[in-house]
Amino acid sequence: MGEDARTRWDQAAQHWGRHAERIDEEAEPVTDWLLAAIAPGPGETVVELGAGPGGVGLRAARAVTPGGHVLITDIAPEMVDIARRRAQDLELSTVSFEVADAMALPLPDAGIGAVVCRFALQAMSDPACALREMLRVLRPGGRLAFAVWAGAGANPGTAAAMAAIHEAAGEPPATARPAIFSLADEAILASLLDDTGFTDVRLEHVTGERRYETFEQWWELRLRLPPGAQETWESLNPQTREGIERGLRERVAAYRRDDALVFGWDALVACARRPPR
Numbered sequence: 387m388g389e390d391a392r393t394r395w396d397q398a399a400q401h402w403g404r405h406a407e408r409i410d411e412e413a414e415p416v417t418d419w420l421l422a423a424i425a426p427g428p429g430e431t432v433v434e435l436g437a438g439p440g441g442v443g444l445r446a447a448r449a450v451t452p453g454g455h456v457l458i459t460d461i462a463p464e465m466v467d468i469a470r471r472r473a474q475d476l477e478l479s480t481v482s483f484e485v486a487d488a489m490a491l492p493l494p495d496a497g498i499g500a501v502v503c504r505f506a507l508q509a510m511s512d513p514a515c516a517l518r519e520m521l522r523v524l525r526p527g528g529r530l531a532f533a534v535w536a537g538a539g540a541n542p543g544t545a546a547a548m549a550a551i552h553e554a555a556g557e558p559p560a561t562a563r564p565a566i567f568s569l570a571d572e573a574i575l576a577s578l579l580d581d582t583g584f585t586d587v588r589l590e591h592v593t594g595e596r597r598y599e600t601f602e603q604w605w606e607l608r609l610r611l612p613p614g615a616q617e618t619w620e621s622l623n624p625q626t627r628e629g630i631e632r633g634l635r636e637r638v639a640a641y642r643r644d645d646a647l648v649f650g651w652d653a654l655v656a657c658a659r660r661p662p663r
């Protein structure tokens with residue numbers, strides 16, 4: 387399973403690299419919330435899991451100086467390379483990088499001050515296992531903050547694109563719990579954190595808007611960023627693609643505003659602590 391995820395995300399990584407600045411800009415309110423929740427300070431060790439291009443860890447890097455350290459990790463080596471290049475461009479010296487499966491972290495017990503994870507937990511095959519690993523590596527009293535996507539209804543752009551891609555693949559529609567919305571239930575998420583052994587659990591929503599000049603700009607991103615979507619799409623014959631794209635164009639026309647497509651988004655953000663000894 388790990389190998390499969392690594393290969394699929396490696397294939398999507400070049401697009402994440404190309405659009406990293408835009409992705410970080412759109413997710414800025416989420417990153418602000420996550421960093422405020424863990425409040426990294428000088429001398430601390432912070433780990434980012436499922437970091438992709440590393441947008442959260444790179445921002446935390448300056449907060450831990452002097453004496454601290456940020457470790458940026460992802461299961462996909464290509465993603466880790468992108469994060470490393472971005473850190474070099476920013477001339478950050480307090481950051482290191484490691485290819486790591488969040489469900490089997492290559493880290494000792496109880497050594498980390500804070501763990502952060504933006505929009506990656508829902509992409510993991512066993513989120514409960516990843517949470518157990520996060521608890522294990524945190525020192526007593528250490529902080530966790532992560533973000534997942536709220537439900538399909540509150541994320542209409544992503545939901546419409548997912549539905550089209552699932553339709554293309556002849557699979558159930560996006561409402562049938564695609565992975566991207568699989569952790570959207572607050573009550574389930576809260577009990578998952580409680581059951582894992584976290585304390586001081588807090589869940590909130592952070593919302594915003596994404597704006598695209600054209601349908602094509604939006605659709606290209608929605609096809610290229612999720613692993614496997616582009617391959618599914620390209621495996622279809624041109625007539626089928628055309629029909630699905632026409633339907634999608636009509637469906638999202640309702641989100642046209644001031645000559646742009648504007649989609650609201652909604653993230654479920656959570657923070658918690660490993661209980662102090």
Ligand SMILES: C[S@@+](CC[C@H](N)C(=O)[O-])C[C@H]1O[C@@H](n2cnc3c(N)ncnc32)[C@H](O)[C@@H]1O
Nearest residue numbers: 395436437438460461462487488504505506509
């Ligand atoms: C939706 S992307 C989010 C990337 C980044 N955190 C961001 O917010 O821009 C999900 C990331 O999770 C990573 N990922 C998926 N399964 C993983 C696992 N088991 N362990 C670590 N990373 C994983 C993928 O490689 C990908 O980079």
